[in-house]
Amino acid sequence: MITERILVVDDEPSMRKVLSRLLERAGYSVETAENGERALDRLQDGGIDLVITDIRMPVMDGMELLGAMAPNLPDIPVIVITAHGTVDTAVTAMKLGAFDFVSKPFESDQLLRNCKKALAQSRAERRSVQTSRASSGVRLLGTSSESEALRQWIDKVAQLPSATLLTGEPGTGHGLVARAIHESSPRQQAPFVKITCGAIPRDWFESELFGHEAGAVPGSTSERPGRLELADGGTLFLNEIDAMPMDVQGQLLNVIKAGKVSRLGAFGDRAVDVRLIAGTHINLEEAVNEGRFRDDLFYALNVANFELTALRSRLEDLPDLAEYFVAKFNTRLGRQVTGISPEAMSMLLAHRWPGNVRELENVIERAMLFADGEILDVGHLPGQIQGGNEPDLPITDFDSNMKSIVRRATANIERQLIKGALDESQNNVTHAAKALGISRKSLQTKMKELGLREDS
Structure with missing residues (x-):
């Protein structure tokens, strides 16, 4: 370790x-x-x-x-x-x-x-990538239709005071999107405070969220404001909200309703004005039905919501993301890598990316640790990338413009993945979407873009 x-x-x-x-x-x-x-x-x-x-x-x-x-x-x-x-x-x-x-x-x-x-x-909660500027100071990378839809949604929802719920797989950028909403909002000059609920031990939850007076918590010799108080006037981002204990969920709901917070050991309340953004990797509606999450808190948080798209469903963005990470780790690791070979890019595009953008960042960092020249090649990639299935239509037209090569390769790989899922599901779009890990709507959009007919 x-x-x-x-x-x-x-x-x-x-x-x-x-x-x-x-x-x-x-x-x-x-x-x-x-x-x-x-x-x-x-x-x-x-x-x-x-x-x-x-x-x-x-x-x-x-x-x-x-x-x-x-x-x-x-x-x-x-x-x-x-x-x-x-x-x-x-x-x-x-x-x-x-x-x-x-x-x-x-x-x-x-x-x-x-x-x-x-x-x-x-x-x-390592931060995801930042590039391709939205209207805020935070920059969201990608030219895909999914990335553009996200930027447009942020511009709209940022102007509202409403609570917001971000869903989607781990590694898709919950924290980055929450900060982009904050920095696009009228609250941008006020604090942006974040908590990863899954990283907080049960006994520390109330003190962390609501604060405490001196002596109210074992080992405390002075008062301490909670995260809600520190975010007053700004935004509090509660990532992995599903990990919040049920009794603390009830206390948070009271804060939402009353606009007041009470520190542990305090006799009075303190008024707070906080915009709440919650993130989760699970289906909160299922958690509500199973009694693991309060329905009233779910309704209070689910005023505006957005499901962040998995990387495998927006492969068009991968080259720009990879380029950003190369530049980032050139600075951090003292390398002088100028690009990624077409063969290596082909393998990156063929990978399923279960860890999403966070996994891509890790792969590029590991590759650059072993880079001995200006180009990242196949031999620099980790085993799980080299060991994956290569695309049936590999990149061979190396004299073409890199962006056009990547665009064609991305379309080829997406077409193969979708056709494979449709064949496996006997052309049932709902089942194919589930197998691909994307929504039915996203799959239908991709099928239309790639000229694949929906026969079910």
Whole structure:
């Protein structure tokens, strides 16, 4: 198992030493930096999974470090730790992208719990790709009809205050779409706060969501605002909402209805104005019918909804996605790869991509680790890609424009997959769509594009 690496940023040598010992005893690998500038230099080399930073430091303070990391290193969670903690400071830190906020003096167990939460959420919810600009600052990659429909839907729903539900397979970009909605909305200058419900231990749920007063939670010596409070005026994204315990679902519904939140141990309520976006990989209606999810909360969240399309159903976008990841890992790994060979692209297009865009990102990263030239070739691809079925109509016209080659290859592969599924299901479109992992409507659209008649 790979040891996760934490960068501790503090101008006090004694605090760097104390934190290093604490984290190393907990099994983490630790590096240190005395200010934000040195931390940024180290972060550019890669390999850091979490940053713990003080706020007040010379040269570059913690808030400046957060601001510098947000656009360039968004995948690395940051915990802010300071003796000058107030709710206002916490909100400012969250606006700049901090995962969490703790105040000195703190309990060792509390900090370790926060580290565990931050790393768990980072593993569960790595950001998907960003390119091909929508109207927001977030950019969504792809020229397919599915990607264009998503961009148009975001532009419409972002202007509404309504709760929103994002469904679809893991790795299709729930977090990215949630942020795009926020940044296209009138709330874009307010905080965007996210929680991955599946990464939160049951005992921490209420404190994480609603906050707590000093002493209300074992090990807590100071008050702590919950995520709802930190998102006041902005957007709270609840990914894997299906993992939320039933009793917490009821409490969240009360917040939606009343617009007020009560911290654990508090005697009064606090008014909050939060736009909720929920994400799930499962069928929530089935969960409601099986008694695993509250029907009233489902109806409250399912005001606007969108099913994110699996990568195998929009292969037209794959070359642009792959190109983006090549550029990303050129920077991160110090490579100078300029492209992907037609043979390797043929194999990528033939793969089923059960892990969607997240799997493609992992495949490109692994390929570039072994790249020894300017072109990614078949030999650089991982075994599960090389071992897959190659398309019946491989790419051979290498002198043509790359985009036209890819377009033809994509259409060929999609046609073969659809014809195979239709033959297997005896031309039953509903059954074929289920076998392909796409909706009936998406399959009908593809069949029309590819000139395949619907005989059922």
